[in-house]
Amino acid sequence: MTTAMLETLREPLGEPFFVRALTAVVISGVTCACLGAYVVLRRMAFVSTALTHSILPGVVAAMLLGWSPYLGALGAALLTAAGAAWLASRRDTSEDSAVGVMLSVMFAAGIALMQQANSWRDFAGLLFGSVVSVGPEDLIVIGLTAAVVLIGLRLLHKELELASFDEEYAHLLGARPGLMRVVLLALVALGAVSCVRLVGALLTTALFVIPAATGVLLGRTLPQVMAWGSACAVAGGVVGLYLSYYFPAVPSGAGIVLCCALPYLAARLIAPRR
Amino acid sequence: MFALLPTLPYASPEKPGCGGIAILATTLTARARADGPAAFRDASFEIPCGCRAALIGPNGSGKSTLLRVLAGLTPAESGTVLIGDSSPRTGRRHIAYLSQRPHLTAYFPLKLRRLVQMGTYAHHGWLEECFHGDHAVDLALERMGLTDLADRAVHTLSGGQLQRGLIARAIVQGAEILLLDEPYAALDQSSREIIDRFLFSQRQHFTVLMATHDPADLARFDRVLEMRNHTVITQKACEGHDHRHA
Numbered sequence: 156m157t158t159a160m161l162e163t164l165r166e167p168l169g170e171p172f173f174v175r176a177l178t179a180v181v182i183s184g185v186t187c188a189c190l191g192a193y194v195v196l197r198r199m200a201f202v203s204t205a206l207t208h209s210i211l212p213g214v215v216a217a218m219l220l221g222w223s224p225y226l227g228a229l230g231a232a233l234l235t236a237a238g239a240a241w242l243a244s245r246r247d248t249s250e251d252s253a254v255g256v257m258l259s260v261m262f263a264a265g266i267a268l269m270q271q272a273n274s275w276r277d278f279a280g281l282l283f284g285s286v287v288s289v290g291p292e293d294l295i296v297i298g299l300t301a302a303v304v305l306i307g308l309r310l311l312h313k314e315l316e317l318a319s320f321d322e323e324y325a326h327l328l329g330a331r332p333g334l335m336r337v338v339l340l341a342l343v344a345l346g347a348v349s350c351v352r353l354v355g356a357l358l359t360t361a362l363f364v365i366p367a368a369t370g371v372l373l374g375r376t377l378p379q380v381m382a383w384g385s386a387c388a389v390a391g392g393v394v395g396l397y398l399s400y401y402f403p404a405v406p407s408g409a410g411i412v413l414c415c416a417l418p419y420l421a422a423r424l425i426a427p428r429r
Numbered sequence: 430m431f432a433l434l435p436t437l438p439y440a441s442p443e444k445p446g447c448g449g450i451a452i453l454a455t456t457l458t459a460r461a462r463a464d465g466p467a468a469f470r471d472a473s474f475e476i477p478c479g480c481r482a483a484l485i486g487p488n489g490s491g492k493s494t495l496l497r498v499l500a501g502l503t504p505a506e507s508g509t510v511l512i513g514d515s516s517p518r519t520g521r522r523h524i525a526y527l528s529q530r531p532h533l534t535a536y537f538p539l540k541l542r543r544l545v546q547m548g549t550y551a552h553h554g555w556l557e558e559c560f561h562g563d564h565a566v567d568l569a570l571e572r573m574g575l576t577d578l579a580d581r582a583v584h585t586l587s588g589g590q591l592q593r594g595l596i597a598r599a600i601v602q603g604a605e606i607l608l609l610d611e612p613y614a615a616l617d618q619s620s621r622e623i624i625d626r627f628l629f630s631q632r633q634h635f636t637v638l639m640a641t642h643d644p645a646d647l648a649r650f651d652r653v654l655e656m657r658n659h660t661v662i663t664q665k666a667c668e669g670h671d672h673r674h675a
Contacts, residue, residue, distance in 0.1 A: 196537055246464070310434075310556055317547055320537045324598075327500060327526060328551050329439035371538065375582055380538050 167400045176286040176353075179297050180396055180411065183350040183362065184388030186301040189308055189381045190346045191367030193339055196380075197319050200364050201251065202239070202340065205258035207347040207359035209235035211265030214281055214351070219272055225296050225348055232344035235261055240337075265356075284355035284408025286396065293352055300349035304342050311338065316377055353392075354408035361412040362388060369419040372426040387422075391415030438554035450511070451606055451636035452476040452499060454661070457508035461494045467506065468494040472661035474654055476638060481629065483647055484640045486656030492640040493529060495656070496608045499638070500526035512606065522551035525599030529610040529640075531591070535584060541594050542579040545569055548601030562601065569597040574623045589620030596624060609639040613646075 167173040194203045213231025214224040235257045242253035269278050280288060289297075308315065318325040318332035325332040347359050354362060370384030395411030402410075457472040468491030476482050484492050497503040499510060501524070512524060548569070549562035570576050573593040578586065586594065592612055599607060607628070613621055628637055629649055638654075647653055653664040 196534060313547075313550060313553075313558065314555070316539075317550060320534050320539055320544075321531070321547070323502065323526075323528060323532055324547065326502060327524070328522070330550065331439075371536070374538050376538050376540060376543065 163401075164397070167397065172287050172289070173396070173400060175289045175291070175294055176396055176407070177393065179289045179294060179353055180286065180392035181389050182297055182301045183346075183353055184366065184392045185385040186304050186346050187350055187359075187362040188366040188370065188384030188388040190304060190339075190343055191363040192370055192377060192380045192384055193315060193319055194343065194363045195367040195371055197339075199339075199343075200360070202236075202254050203343050203347070203363045204360040205239065205254045205261075206232045206235055206340070206344050207351070207363075208258055208356055209261035209265075210347060210351050210359075211278075211281065211356045212261055212268050213265075214356075215265055215268040215272060215278065219268065228348045228351060229344060231261060232347055233341065236337075236340040236344060240340075280355070281351070282355050282357055283406055284351075284353050284358060284411075286353045286399075286407035286411070289352055297349045297352070300345045304346050304349075307338070307342055311335065312377075315339065354411055358408050358412050361415065365412070365415045365419050366391070369415075369422045372419075372422040387418040388415060391418060434556040436554055437556060439551075449478055450475050451478045451480065451513065452638065453511040454499075455509045457495075457498065457510060457661075458506045459491075459494055459498045459503060460506060461491070461503075467659065469656060469659050469661060471508070473508075474661050474663050476636060476652060476654075478636055479634065480651045481637045481649070482639070482652040482654060483650040484638055484654045484656065485642070485644075485647070490656035491659065492656055493610050495661070496526065496610050496638065496640060500524055500608050502526065522602060523605040524608065525602055525604035525606070526608040527592070527595055527599070527610060527612055529614060531595060533583070533591075537583065539583045540579070541575060541581050541583055541586065541590075542566060542570070544583050544594050545575075545597045545601055548598040548603075551602045565601050566597075569600040572600065572627060573597040574619075587617075589616045592616060593620055593623060596627065600627075604635065606636045607638070609637065611640050611642065613641065613643065 168177075191203075194200060209231050210228040211231075213227035213229070213234075215227075216231075217224045217227025220227075239250070239254045239257045242248055242256060243250040272278070279285075314325070314330045315335055315338075317328075317330055318335040322332045325335070343363070346363070350359050350362055366384040366388035367380065369387040370380035370382070373383040374380035391414040392411050395414035396407060398414065399405045399407040399410040453475045455473050458467055458470045460466065461468045472495070484495065486492050494503060498505050499512065501512075545566050546562060549565065552562075567576070570579055573596055575590065575593055575597060578590060583591065583594070596612075609628075612624060616624070628639075639650075641647075655662045655664050
């Protein structure tokens with residue numbers, strides 16, 4: 156029994172594509188869960204959805220022009236963040252509707268560009284994720300973006316924590332809460348770019364929200380929230396990957412997100428009510 | 430990692446000393462909201478160092494706006510304010526401001542000890558981790574009667590305990606000027622006594638300006654500023670207490 160189980164776990168590890176996918180899932184899971192702690196606590200889930208969805212036109216445009224899809228994705232995400240900030244800078248426009256406008260416009264532009272390319276099938280991986288196609292160069296990009304995000308979060312931990320908890324006091328001390336928000340949006344854009352290959356533009360936001368929401372239920376301090384979130388993302392990611400390996404009918408992106416939701420449901424049931 | 434990085438303060442260093450006057454306002458005009466009417470016009474007053482000053486006036490008279498202008502959180506439309514030797518701006522480590530309703534993120538995973546420790550950030554800057562300051566945090570918690578609650582999550586504290594926690598943060602910050610917006614609202618007797626003991630102790634060397642609605646309170650203050658007809662009238666003046674700034 157035990158031998159059979161070990162063999163079940165060991166068999167996919169013989170495939171280089173599976174090892175690359177596993178590495179990517181672990182790195183991206185930890186990155187998104189740590190960033191996601193701020194996304195969830197600051198109620199930025201909708202902004203993160205807009206940033207991740209807006210990657211679509213960036214990647215399609217980059218592919219049509221022959222540029223790196225990662226650069227296109229990052230450019231589109233940053234453009235969305237800047238556009239939403241500009242629209243919301245008027246007193247009569249709420250941030251919520253500014254983000255909604257940018258999300259719809261960018262996603263519609265993506266669909267129009269896909270029509271230009273005349274091949275929807277090529278972009279299925281972009282929309283829904285294709286973890287099995289993670290190549291060595293993708294791993295380098297994922298590793299680099301994860302390093303930038305995690306080092307940024309570590310260096311600015313006390314300012315990000317302060318600005319997220321008590322914006323007025325951060326302002327009083329001169330710790331620039333407005334700048335911290337911009338930094339956080341840029342880091343979310345970077346994080347989204349690193350995991351679009353794994354779960355697709357439509358589901359990337361789930362990696363930011365679900366593990367971190369689990370962490371918020373279980374952790375009593377911000378580092379604990381990040382640790383629980385990372386554990387949930389890594390466990391969900393690894394189990395989801397094995398699931399789609401043995402059941403090819405389950406796409407890897409959907410498998411990962413569904414497996415991340417299970418620890419959330421468990422935490423929701425067992426975590427003490429606050 | 431942090432040891433290798435340069436020290437970058439949040440704001441440029443402040444000029445030391447206050448020359449006897451902690452807060453000096455001259456023909457000050459400000460609005461609560463940029464598109465709203467003026468909360469007060471041409472307000473002029475001074476508060477000497479070490480003075481305990483009360484700020485009274487009916488609801489909507491502009492008390493909160495005045496405190497926010499002094500803290501540098503709301504810009505003045507015209508007139509000048511001098512806090513010590515310089516104009517108000519954020520990044521001033523010697524000013525603490527307690528809002529009537531602190532806008533804290535709900536259910537944020539933070540223990541009371543960490544909240545109080547945030548006061549030490551005023552003495553750090555960017556790219557610097559603060560591992561020290563534990564002794565100051567312990568002392569401040571003890572003075573506010575919060576030692577037993579140090580490891581409690583902030584969102585489980587009562588209104589009074591939270592208010593005391595925020596004052597403990599101001600103590601750790603080493604603030605010399607405390608701007609308090611109705612700190613006694615919704616406080617029980619024991620919380621009120623603990624805060625009173627701290628604010629009105631003769632051994633404390635700071636200046637206080639407190640918005641209050643309680644007429645019975647006023648006898649304890651050295652100076653009373655009243656917001657009336659959209660300006661500030663000084664009702665009772667004190668000579669200041671130089672001994673407090675010894």
